[in-house]
Amino acid sequence: MKEIEHDSRNNLEGIKGWLNPSRYGWERISYWFQRLTGVFLLIYFIGHVYETSTIVNGQNAWESFLELTQTVWGHLFLIMVIGASSFHSANGIRLIFTHVGIGLGTPSRPDYPYSPSSLNYRQKSGIWIALILSAAAMYYGFTVLFGE
Amino acid sequence: MINSNENNKDEKKIVLKIFRENTAQKTDSHYDTFNVPYKKWTTVLDALLYVKSYMDPSVAIRYSCRMASCGSCGMKINGIPRLACYTKISELETSTIECEPLPNLPVIRDLVTDFSRFFNHHKNIQPYIQSKDGVDDPDTEKKTFSFYQSPDEVDKYLQFSYCIKCGLCYSACPTVGTDLKFPGPQALAQLYRYYADTRDETKNRLDIVDDRHGIWRCHFAGSCSKVCPKGVDPALGIQLLRSYMLGISKNDKKLAEKNEIQTDEESI
Numbered sequence: 001m002k003e004i005e006h007d008s009r010n011n012l013e014g015i016k017g018w019l020n021p022s023r024y025g026w027e028r029i030s031y032w033f034q035r036l037t038g039v040f041l042l043i044y045f046i047g048h049v050y051e052t053s054t055i056v057n058g059q060n061a062w063e064s065f066l067e068l069t070q071t072v073w074g075h076l077f078l079i080m081v082i083g084a085s086s087f088h089s090a091n092g093i094r095l096i097f098t099h100v101g102i103g104l105g106t107p108s109r110p111d112y113p114y115s116p117s118s119l120n121y122r123q124k125s126g127i128w129i130a131l132i133l134s135a136a137a138m139y140y141g142f143t144v145l146f147g148e
Numbered sequence: 149m150i151n152s153n154e155n156n157k158d159e160k161k162i163v164l165k166i167f168r169e170n171t172a173q174k175t176d177s178h179y180d181t182f183n184v185p186y187k188k189w190t191t192v193l194d195a196l197l198y199v200k201s202y203m204d205p206s207v208a209i210r211y212s213c214r215m216a217s218c219g220s221c222g223m224k225i226n227g228i229p230r231l232a233c234y235t236k237i238s239e240l241e242t243s244t245i246e247c248e249p250l251p252n253l254p255v256i257r258d259l260v261t262d263f264s265r266f267f268n269h270h271k272n273i274q275p276y277i278q279s280k281d282g283v284d285d286p287d288t289e290k291k292t293f294s295f296y297q298s299p300d301e302v303d304k305y306l307q308f309s310y311c312i313k314c315g316l317c318y319s320a321c322p323t324v325g326t327d328l329k330f331p332g333p334q335a336l337a338q339l340y341r342y343y344a345d346t347r348d349e350t351k352n353r354l355d356i357v358d359d360r361h362g363i364w365r366c367h368f369a370g371s372c373s374k375v376c377p378k379g380v381d382p383a384l385g386i387q388l389l390r391s392y393m394l395g396i397s398k399n400d401k402k403l404a405e406k407n408e409i410q411t412d413e414e415s416i
Contacts, residue, residue, distance in 0.1 A: 027370030114379025
């Protein structure tokens with residue numbers, strides 16, 4: 001029989017495993033959003049550095065580049081940036097606390113039906129607060145950018 | 149004794165889709181579909197064994213205790229890693245059940261996966277009590293000791309010692325899915341289990357996972373704790389361990405007092 005290699009990538013989920021996060025509950029959805037917003041913000045920051053660097057080519061170059069953000073699509077992009085940064089920050093603060101063991105409960109003898117203390121209401125509330133803050137910030141951005 | 153008419157009245161049918169692949173013979177993967185009768189207490193493992201007994205004996209599955217104690221029958225059932233013996237068909241509330249091998253573990257055949265990588269990570273964290281006694285003195289190593297631990301000291305690690313090594317947490321972890329060198333939730337939670345045990349005297353245990361592929365790769369998706377069939381809560385163990393490694397929690401562990409026990413052999 002063929003020997004199976006221990007470092008085989010056969011059946012490895014890869015980033016496909018990030019798809020359909022709802023099957024594992026809110027914590028997995030929050031993980032998925034945290035990663036997506038992180039990648040999105042990285043792309044934004046690279047673009048932002050490029051945008052601000054255009055000033056070295058003079059005021060006209062700077063202003064013509066800035067006009068890109070004054071279109072409907074530019075406004076929608078900025079609203080996405082506001083939402084992503086709000087969620088990433090709020091959820092990130094929650095994760096900083098969890099990564100040092102705060103807000104997770106303490107180990108205890110498990111009784112059936114099992115309810116993991118690390119997935120407690122504090123964590124779910126934190127995720128919901130991050131989502132609500134993000135939606136509120138996006139709404140505020142929308143009224144400022146598309147308002148009178 | 150149950151009346152046979154009553155028996156038939158309770159009986160419904162479920163469509164069971166089973167993943168088929170033979171890695172050794174390099175056959176293409178596909179799904180076979182079976183209509184299986186079930187009752188309200190029928191588990192997915194019962195249904196698979198029914199298929200094996202009456203429909204297709206070539207279906208490969210791994211199982212043993214049938215009571216969620218051995219951790220052998222882990223598989224992906226309707227997209228989520230679960231124990232087949234611990235999952236009732238009636239609780240899934242679907243007309244079709246899809247059984248696939250556990251993700252992130254190489255497929256050997258059909259629903260059977262190779263756990264070598266998983267167990268290698270487990271062995272790597274040195275999952276046993278280590279005492280300084282006996283390291284330099286082989287005579288001391290032969291002696292038997294009893295340890296005194298308070299209930300509070302036991303509670304710090306007992307939850308994690310219920311792990312049955314079924315691999316469900318390892319399969320559900322999104323980090324394992326992208327990094328084979330990551331030890332996975334099971335091994336990391338076991339490291340915490342031994343680290344928190346007052347009988348263990350090892351000081352360098354944390355160095356094993358202080359690596360860029362180690363504990364720092366956990367981003368607390370919580371999926372490991374979500375799928376654990378024994379309430380072990382690996383995510384909790386990992387975060388508590390990280391708290392020690394970051395110096396936020398102080399390790400105030402007092403080593404357990406021990407008394408030498410005279411064995412029968414010695415007293416003779």
